[in-house]
Amino acid sequence: MANKRILIISDYERIVPPFMQTLIRYAVDKFDHIYYVTPPIPEHYSKTILYENLTIRTWSNTERLRQYISGILSPLRFSFWKELAKGRISFGAIKNIGKLYFCSDGFINLTDKYVSYALKNDIEVFVLATWMNVDALVAARLKKKYPNIKSYALAHSGEVMAERNPYLHQCFHEFKHQYLDTTYFISKKVLNGYYQAMADSDIKNKYGNRIKVRYLGSIKNSNMLNPDKTGDYFELLSCSRIDANKRLDSIISALKKWDGVPIRWTHIGTGVMENNVKAHAQELMSINPRVKVHFTGRIDNSDVIRYYAEKHVDLFLNVSKSEGLPISIMEAMSYGIPCAATDVGGTSEIVNQTNGYILNSDFTDSDLIDVLNNYISLPSREKKEMRVAAMNTWYTKFNAETNAKALFNEWFN
Secondary structure: OOOOEEEEEEOOOOOOOHHHHHHHHHHOOOOOEEEEEOOOOOHHHHHHHOOOOEEEEOOOHHHHHHHHHHHHHHHHOHHHHHHHOOOOOOHHHHHHHHHHHHHHHHHHHHHHHHHHHHHHOOOEEEEEEOOOOHHHHHHHHHHHHOOOOEEEEEEOOOOOOOOOOOOHHHOOHHHHHHHOOEEEEOOHHHHHHHHHHOHHHOHHHHHHHHEEEOOOOEOOOOOOOOOOOOOOOEEEEEEOOOOHHHOHHHHHHHHOOOOOOOEEEEEEEOOOOHHHHHHHHHHHHHHOOOEEEEEEEOOOHHHHHHHHHHOOOOEEEEOOOOOOOOHHHHHHHHOOOOEEEEOOOOHHHOOOOOOEEEEOOOOOHHHHHHHHHHHHHOOHHHHHHHHHHHHHHHHHHOEHHHHHHHHHHHHHO
16 A cells, blocks of 8 residues: 655745646645645635645734744854855845744744644655745755655745846755755746855756756647637737736837737726726827726636637747746647747747747847737748647647656656
8 A cells, every 4th residue: 555645845035836736736635634834925826736545734913923023033043144154145135034934933833733644644745846045945955854744845946046046055055955856947947046146055966857848838728729710800918917027018119119909908807006007008008009908917727727618819928038938929829829938947848939039138119019910920821830839839848747647757756
């Protein structure tokens, strides 16, 4: 009889990101129980992972108080100053390391009893860090304390890219790699950039055998493709947070100069710059009557997928300043929607000239307009070929079911 297994997932970001919702969907059949350890999260996130064998574990006010005390006392640890010395000493760096102790101590306190109980009862323990930040530190610390468990981490972009993490060298990354069984980077380009940024620490030579690239992927609930065009508008779609990194104002700037066929740009998502961007979009429509803009606000991921299945989209657009490897592009491509995206992070590992368009990271209004005109002017046959290529890219490289099964087979074998 096979041993029982439990999976402990650490996630400090107060959300359940779509990629983790997807991974859990396939994990529930592989583990006897899953513990999702997180700070309190909104109900609309918790309801995305409601399974009989999954427990969402958050901390009480008393447990939270213990964390604050731990963070305050963290400068008394020798390892605090050792890590601080690896980079520029600043108040921000001190605060960041204190936060890592504060958060990881809280996670350890919550998960320790699950691990110790499981091991005493011959239950296999697997730990997965959602992000290569405090979550990975938790997984590494648990592995150090309990060498017989398996500990893994996912590394995306913000945690491991020098341009997005000013404290990259002061995040206990060497400690994490020393104890984690495997760190999975979600992009080849992101991993190569990480190796380059961490060259002084020689991460590649020391721990490269325990660092891999593994694509996450997205789910698709049917064999449907995005429906055929029915209206007169060129349907442009984007899906992201609304913040400075996503650069929606760059789309607005280009569309102000648009003089071609009527365009309807729909954006799915919300964020800190929503009011500002909406005001600029209103200005755009008053200036250029050829363009209509619609903001859906935040909608559940299942509704995003339904949108791709039911509403025609000519072109999906992502103009981010920085990225890991966008799940939003995977989801769009799974329904045969071509994508135009900036060449940042690992985006060029999914978008290419057969299934869309790659823009320079510092693209101009004219560059974006040229992409739109190019696609609009393609013969119907070439548009169809591009849409088929988009779907095939998803199927062969970014099918979450295939990728999840391969990940679990690797763990268990």
